[in-house]
Structures are given as C-alpha cells and as structure tokens.
C-alpha cells in the first residue's frame with residue numbers, strides 16, 4: 001500500500017510497473033479509485049534541516065508480556081529484507097528515470113569527495129546529483145555544492161553506513177533528472193556498507209595507494225561486492241613504494257571480475273578512463289530503457 | 292560493526308510478526324548465517340540482548356546456524372564449498388574464486404507464546 005496516500009494498485013510506464021508510492025516519488029500523474037487517506041502514515045520522518053537529514057535521533061518501544069502455550073513460527077525472512085525492499089523501490093524509481101546511481105565505498109580519507117568534485121568538473125553540464133553520507137558534519141556536501149552541483153548531506157549519527165531508507169529520503173529531496181547520474185558517497189568504512197543495498201546500479205570501491213596492498217584481502221566483502229575498484233592517489237605511489245600490480249592482483253584474488261582503474265584525483269591521471277566507464281554504463285541503461 | 296543494525300532489523304521483523312500472528316513473547320529464535328556474511332556472532336548475540344529490550348523478544352534465547360560458504364572456481368569451473376573466504380579451490384588449488392552464496396542472514400523460525 002502507498003504510505004503517501006494510502007492507495008494500493010500500480011502505475012505502468014512502458015514495461016516498468018511501479019508501486020503507487022514510487023509513482024508519487026516520481027510525481028507521475030495517476031488515478032485513484034477511492035478517497036485519499038492522508039492519515040496512513042505510521043512512520044516518523046527524520047528531521048530535514050538546511051539540506052542535511054539527521055538520522056539516529058531516538059527510538060522507543062513497547063512491551064507486552066504474557067503466558068501461553070508455545071508454538072513455532074517459520075519465517076525464513078532475510079534480516080535485511082526491509083532494507084532490500086526499499087532499495088528495490090529506489091532502483092525502480094531510478095530505472096524509470098533512466099538515471100545511473102553509483103555507490104562510492106571506501107575507508108575514510110581514500111579521496112571519495114575529492115574524486116567526486118573532479119568527476120563533476122569533468123562532466124561539465126551533464127545533469128547529476130549527489131548524496132553525501134557521514135556520521136557528522138556537512139563538510140562534504142558543502143564541498144560538492146561549491147562545484148555548483150546539487151547535494152544532500154545525510155548524517156547517520158551513530159550509524160556506520162547508509163541504508164536504503166536514508167537514500168530514499170535523500171532522493172526525494174533532490175531534483176533527479178532523466179538521464180542523470182546520482183553519486184552516493186557512503187560513510188567511510190570498509191565493512192558494513194557492503195551488506196546494505198541502496199538501490200544503486202554499481203558499487204565502486206576506492207582504494208588509495210597509501211592504504212597498503214593487502215586491503216582487499218583484509219576486507220574481501222567490500223571488494224567482492226564492487227563492480228569497479230578505483231586505485232586512487234597514484235601520484236603518491238613512488239613516495240610510498242606502493243606495488244600497484246600487487247594491489248590489482250589482490251583485488252582480482254577476492255573478485256575475479258572486478259574492473260580496476262588506476263587514477264589520481266590530484267593530477268587527473270586516469271580520469272578519462274573512469275569518465276568513459278561512467279558514460280558507458282549510463283548509455284547502456286538509457287538504451288535498455290528505450291529498448 | 293553493523294551487528295547493531297542487524298539486531299534492529301531482527302527486532303522490526305519480530306514486531307511485525309507479533310502483530311501478524313498475535314503473540315506476546317518470543318522464547319527462542321533461530322538465525323541462519325552464511326559463513327561469508329561477515330557477521331561477528333558474539334557481537335550479534337550481544338547486540339541482540341541490548342536491542343530486544345522492551346520488545347516481544349526481550350530475554351529470548353538466540354541460536355545461530357552456520358550455512359556453508361560456496362564459491363565458483365574460475366579455473367576448474369566447479370562450485371566448491373569453502374570453510375574460509377580466502378581458501379584456495381579444494382578441487383584445483385586455484386585462488387580465482389567468486390562467492391556464490393554463503394552471505395545469507397535469515398531468521399529461520401521462532402518459538403513464541
């Protein structure tokens with residue numbers, strides 16, 4: 001059921017069937033065969049202030065004790081099934097727009113924001129929006145906005161990763177355009193962002209040359225989940241004595257199909273390779289939508 | 292790390308099930324956790340105790356069932372079972388393996404009153 005207006009039913013555009021709620025998120029015109037019930041909201045809304053959405057500001061619970069004969073309930077439900085359902089809705093919204101979403105994951109300080117600013121500069125007039133995830137501060141969204149791009153900062157509070165619900169709220173606050181890129185900078189953390197689907201088209205892992213060649217082996221889940229690994233700060237490799245081939249071999253050891261792009265957000269080396277990859281994926285998605 | 296969020300996910304599912312099946316309390320809960328799920332079992336057990344306070348599963352016992360880790364070997368083409376994520380292929384010794392499951396994190400069932 002639609003939590004926006006309480007309607008059930010679906011809206012079709014092309015071969016894509018959207019839920020009523022997704023149609024609302026896209027602002028698509030649609031009919032109602034009943035009266036609106038705007039009292040249907042049973043969830044609370046995180047606070048949105050000055051382009052920053054705050055999560056993790058309090059929970060409450062109730063308890064109902066009782067005594068009866070016990071019974072077994074079989075569920076077979078994924079622990080993250082709720083997250084995955086919201087991620088699926090995000091993905092359908094993006095697909096309806098033909099927009100391509102990248103989930104950037106890495107340890108803190110590998111250069112995600114710097115690389116994003118450079119990417120935005122190189123993409124010029126191409127429509128794009130950015131979601132910045134950090135536990136605290138709006139520094140990164142401020143850096144993105146300084147390039148002229150639209151950005152929403154999500155503060156996760158204690159949370160060490162973005163989840164699909166946070167991204168859904170942020171997407172609703174952004175002017176997502178058809179054929180645009182949506183860049184999602186996850187919280188700097190090589191562990192749990194791997195487990196949380198946000199609805200993105202691809203996870204892109206960034207690994208900077210100063211972090212040590214063995215990171216893919218120490219944190220295999222993240223590099224297994226990623227479609228591309230960007231080996232950043234190659235300008236520093238000579239000073240750190242980094243073995244770039246060994247990094248690449250370790251990446252392939254945990255993910256034989258991963259695509260590796262060596263680059264430097266500082267000098268611009270390798271940037272065209274990365275931009276070519278991005279534009280190629282977007283073109284593929286737009287084609288799929290048209291065909 | 293994210294064991295807290297996992298426990299919160301479990302709590303949401305339990306509260307949802309409590310409404311649907313109208314039970315008051317969970318006595319025993321069984322999870323299925325794949326070997327490659329990256330779940331720290333002790334951390335999850337601890338988070339479970341904390342997060343379930345005030346929920347129908349407060350004080351419930353938690354049981355975690357291991358599911359095997361499987362991977363496809365890019366050299367011999369076999370799907371093999373691995374005890375550890377970075378073990379070589381038991382069939383041909385290759386290190387080019389792609390996980391094919393083993394990342395499950397499921398609630399299997401629960402005993403309720």
Ligand SMILES: Nc1nc2c(ncn2[C@@H]2O[C@H](COP(=O)(O)OP(=O)(O)OP(=O)(O)O)[C@@H](O)[C@H]2O)c(=O)[nH]1
Pocket residue numbers: 106107108109110111112113114115140187188232233234235236263264265266267
């Ligand atoms: N030499 C060099 N420095 C870089 C490069 N890319 C980023 N940096 C520097 O690395 C530092 C961290 O960069 P950020 O872009 O803030 O990294 P981040 O991954 O966004 O960091 P968090 O969001 O805090 O996790 C900054 O001092 C950047 O100037 C690069 O290619 N070469």
Ligand SMILES: [Mg+2]
Pocket residue numbers: 112113114140185
């Ligand atoms: Mg950043």
Ligand SMILES: [Zn+2]
Pocket residue numbers: 003004005037038039040041
């Ligand atoms: Zn409403």
Ligand SMILES: [Zn+2]
Pocket residue numbers: 002005007020024030032
């Ligand atoms: Zn409606």
Ligand SMILES: [Zn+2]
Pocket residue numbers: 159160161192193292293296
């Ligand atoms: Zn986390």
Ligand SMILES: [Zn+2]
Pocket residue numbers: 364365366367368369380381382383384385
């Ligand atoms: Zn093999």
